[in-house]
Amino acid sequence: MTVPVSEKGYASTATEWWTQLDEEETPELQWPHNIEVYDRMRRQDGQVISVLRAMTLPIRRTKWRIDPNGARPEVARQVADDMGLPLVGEENAPVLRTRDRFSWAEHLRLSLLMLPFGHSVFEQVYRIDESGLARLRKLAWRPPKTISRVDVAPDGGLVAIYQHGHPSGGNKEAKMGVERLAVYVNEREGGNWLGQSLLRPAYKYWLLKDRLLRVQAQTVDRNGMGVPVYEGSKLPDTVTGEDRTTREKNELDSGLTLAKGFRSGDNSGASIPNSAKLALKGVEGTLPDADKPIRYYDEQIARGVLAHFLNLGTETGSWALGSTFADFFTLSLQTVAMQIADITTQHVIEDLVDVNWGPNEPAPRLVFEEIGSRHPATAEAIKALIDSGAITADQKLDDFLRTTYGLPAADPATAREPRTPVAQPAPQPQPTNPRR
Structure with missing residues (x-):
């Protein structure tokens, strides 16, 4: 061969x-x-x-x-x-x-x-x-x-x-x-x-989400306050012909300028002729709900890298998984x-x-070091490791524990000998009552 x-x-x-x-x-x-x-x-x-x-x-x-x-x-x-x-x-x-x-x-x-x-x-x-x-x-x-x-x-x-x-x-x-x-x-x-x-699989979801966010912002901007609508006043019946047409046109032009410049605020206001009307018209019917598709696009962006946990509470409905x-x-x-x-x-x-x-x-x-392999160094865990002889207490461990638990630094001049626990007497058995 x-x-x-x-x-x-x-x-x-x-x-x-x-x-x-x-x-x-x-x-x-x-x-x-x-x-x-x-x-x-x-x-x-x-x-x-x-x-x-x-x-x-x-x-x-x-x-x-x-x-x-x-x-x-x-x-x-x-x-x-x-x-x-x-x-x-x-x-x-x-x-x-x-x-x-x-x-x-x-x-x-x-x-x-x-x-x-x-x-x-x-x-x-x-x-x-x-x-x-x-x-x-x-x-x-x-x-x-x-x-x-x-x-x-x-x-x-x-x-x-x-x-x-x-x-x-x-x-x-x-x-x-x-x-x-x-x-x-x-x-x-x-x-x-x-x-x-x-990010290649997430591109289309990012693009659609970006477009939808812009539409959502425009929807709120256009319909949050309503659209100002000006209705002209009623002219006297004595005004006729070309003069009536001119006055109606001039009033509507002025009303349109007023409506376009209408803004909310502490100093906002408007002055209109008698019998004229200026109203804020909202959308009749139901506006499209953009939250659900935006949330869906976010879920798909995270799904592409297996980061499902970023969607917990939205995609899965709970933290169980x-x-x-x-x-x-x-x-x-x-x-x-x-x-x-x-x-x-x-x-x-x-x-x-x-x-x-x-x-x-x-x-x-x-x-x-294996990612996610670290465990919290609790006092109980460290005590168990010392008692079992797996690790030996030294100055660096002492410094680490004092820093972790917010304890003051060691002071050798005022250090005290650890107290020996006093042995407690064994509990005496209770006498039994033969009559019971």
């Missing part, structure tokens, strides 16, 4: 990778126009930003660490220092100065922009220290609006990403090869390195965090190790 070591098929052509983007049927969502649309969605709609924050904040809040993964201690230590993260088991180690250093928290925030935009691109930037080692200075974010085109290999692999020209560089297109890039892509298929936005919805949603967050950890390990950490120690050196990996 011949062992296959090369590919005969292809996932994308280097010159026609755009064809995958042309499959989008909605013109305004075809790249690069979709970048502006998704940016407007996440900035203007409360439900959309709630969905994105629900997806990103737990991932940003969880603890991230560097696992040595069989690497030499000095290699693991330098990677941890460059990433600004603790090694597994050394969470309490002092933090290095952060000036002119890479910030993992900021990088994580920007990398999660792959969810609304479909992709988030970073360029590696190093600095050489006094010992000659390359240190990670930053991963420079390249905004989606600045990307002009992408080069893709026939197997679907990334070759290079180009940016629109900048005035400082003579407006010449900037090329960044894959060897210096870290690219986070949401739901990449084939050679489409621009990915798919998490809240834990079940949260479990599915937490699994989706775990998957996104795993993707970020995998890409960072391959294209940031391993590149850093390759530059300094070569491709044969074992490399650490990025790991994270």
Whole structure:
């Protein structure tokens, strides 16, 4: 049997990778126009930003660490220092100065922009220290609006990403090869390195909701106070002919001006001729109820990312299924965090190790604390752990408990010995009455 070591098929052509983007049927969502649309969605709609924050904040809040993964201690230590993260088991180690250093928290925030935009691109930037080692200075974010085109290999692999020209560089297109890039892509298929936005399924609901909100605002504005209607006064019977027509026209013109300028307020009012009428006419019949379709659109926007719990009390009618919805949603967050950890390990950490120690050196990996795995540290739980010997009471635990429960700081000068509890006598058995 011949062992296959090369590919005969292809996932994308280097010159026609755009064809995958042309499959989008909605013109305004075809790249690069979709970048502006998704940016407007996440900035203007409360439900959309709630969905994105629900997806990103737990991932940003969880603890991230560097696992040595069989690497030499000095290699693991330098990677941890460059990433600004603790090694597994050394969470309490002092933090290095952060000036002119890479910030993992900021990088994580920007990398999660792959969810609304479909992709988030970073360029590696190093600095050489006094010992000659390359240190990670930053991963420079390249905004989606600045990307002009992408080069893709026939197997679907990334070759290079180009940016629109900048005035400082003579407006010449900037090329960044894959060897210096870290690219986070949401739901990449084939050679489409621009990915798919998490907001794509929500677009039509956002658009319809936006239109309905405008109609609802106009309905309230037009019908909240009523429409001023002016009815002209009755002219004397002696006024006839052309003079009557002229006077009726002049009065109606004046009444129309009055009606158009009518406003509510403390100083509002009107003066009209005798027998004339100025009334506020409301809508006859029932106005359309826009609340139900708007609520439905909000539910569908949240449903697209499994964030059903955002609709509790409206979609489901109760909180009974809240834990079940949260479990599915937490699994989706775990998957996104795993993707970020995998890409960072391959294209940031391993590149850093390759530059300094070569491709044969074992490399650490990025790991994270399971999202939703933390439990509240109650006094009863901590007591049970100490009594069972699972943990040992020390000064840091004492400081933590005092901070958590709002207790004053420890004062060794006035500390007292703990009192030994006095043993209580055992209760005496009550005599029985044989006559009962």
